[in-house]
Amino acid sequence: MASPIFQRQPRLAANFMKNRIKELRAKLNITQEELANLAEVRRETIVFLEQGKYNPSLNLAFKVAKALKSNIEEIFEFEE
């Protein structure tokens, strides 16, 4: 097995998932800062998520879903 440094690393979020975070956040009338605190991440991460420029981990996806009182499937949409 080749040394890990020479192995091809997976690209950072090559295919970004679409999501409805902004829409659901507006419905619940909560700010990005509040959602960030509920999901235990920085506000910038919420900005990246809303702009569809970051794929969250499963853990974060669940936290966001819980904060938005919704299910993961309702928030995130996977496109191949």
Next chain:
Amino acid sequence: MTNKQFFAIRIALIIILSSVVSVAVNNKNYIIPIIAMALATLGLLFLKKKVKEVTEDERDYALAGHAARWTITAYCYTAVCAMFILLGIKDTNPAYEIIANTLSFSIFGILIAYSIIFKFYQKIQLSKHKKWYIAIGAVLIVLFMLVSLRVLSGEDNWICQNGQWVKHGQPDFPAPTAPCR
């Protein structure tokens, strides 16, 4: 304490620390930099606990991993190129060979450390004996530091004694051309 305040304090501390270290090293005092670095590290750890906001999250860790991998790759390629250039022109100045050797050791050290730490994290994630792995890791780090100190300690070198360069051990390079005072 907010994130902004913490970052401002951290930058101020880095500026002060770098000033203290550079002045102390220029005065050939190596105790003060170690104490200053230890104090700064403890101070930052203490202050970080006071921050109530999230200072870093999974996106930062992902970016940090990506940045670290590219930094290692860039450093290794640059250091290898510099090493070959220095070895090619070592006849003009014997010191170039020492620098080239130091660079090659640093590349070797970084790649070995990366591979070991990578395997360590892989093992520790699956293992139920995390404490054992951490203890073994700590012992390995101490051993690596001791071996590095022995290799880089300059046991085989030229020493200036009574106005003359005297062999200490078996240096594999000629005596320095600089005057011995």
